[in-house]
Amino acid sequence: MGPGRTETFPLRTDEDVLRVRQTVRIWMVEQRTFSLVEQTKMVTATSELGRNVVVHGGGGTARLELLSEGGRLGIRVTFQDQGPGIASIEQASRDGFTTGDGLGLGLGGSKRLVDDFEIASEVGKGTRVTITKWK
Ligand SMILES: Nc1ncnc2c1ncn2[C@@H]1O[C@H](COP(=O)(O)OP(=O)(O)O)[C@@H](O)[C@H]1O
Ligand SMILES: [Mg+2]
Numbered sequence: 001m002g003p004g005r006t007e008t009f010p011l012r013t014d015e016d017v018l019r020v021r022q023t024v025r026i027w028m029v030e031q032r033t034f035s036l037v038e039q040t041k042m043v044t045a046t047s048e049l050g051r052n053v054v055v056h057g058g059g060g061t062a063r064l065e066l067l068s069e070g071g072r073l074g075i076r077v078t079f080q081d082q083g084p085g086i087a088s089i090e091q092a093s094r095d096g097f098t099t100g101d102g103l104g105l106g107l108g109g110s111k112r113l114v115d116d117f118e119i120a121s122e123v124g125k126g127t128r129v130t131i132t133k134w135k
Pocket of ligand 2: 048052102105106107
């Protein structure tokens with residue numbers, strides 16, 4: 001299936017994260033246009049942000065979409081949770097910053113791996129991160 005396809009997955013456990021990252025890989029392979037490097041970048045970012053939803057956001061969802069915009073094919077993943085939110089996105093995105101026991105490379109690293117990166121967060125309400133890889 002091509003552009004227009006969309007599917008939403010729960011993100012509560014590590015197995016959920018695994019399922020989402022595997023689905024992103026499959027969708028990209030099926031398009032027969034994303035290189036192995038592009039797949040791996042998107043899958044890695046998906047993994048990091050999915051884990052953030054589980055670990056920091058108290059669980060949430062990941063919505064996968066295949067897009068076509070101006071003749072470009074794209075794959076987008078939107079991560080959403082209703083967790084504590086992020087007080088300072090700038091600080092949280094800095095390499096090495098963590099409030100947990102992680103490496104603090106997830107947000108900054110993911111941003112560098114994809115073409116579009118959007119984050120919106122409100123303390124006490126939750127966080128939404130959208131990543132897109134274009135061909
Ligand atoms: N979905 C989220 N909800 C709340 N806080 C988050 C979320 N994602 C990231 N954060 C905050 O941003 C920090 C940096 O995230 P990240 O770069 O992935 O590093 P790590 O996960 O290793 O701590 C986290 O430690 C956490 O404080
Ligand atoms: Mg992380």
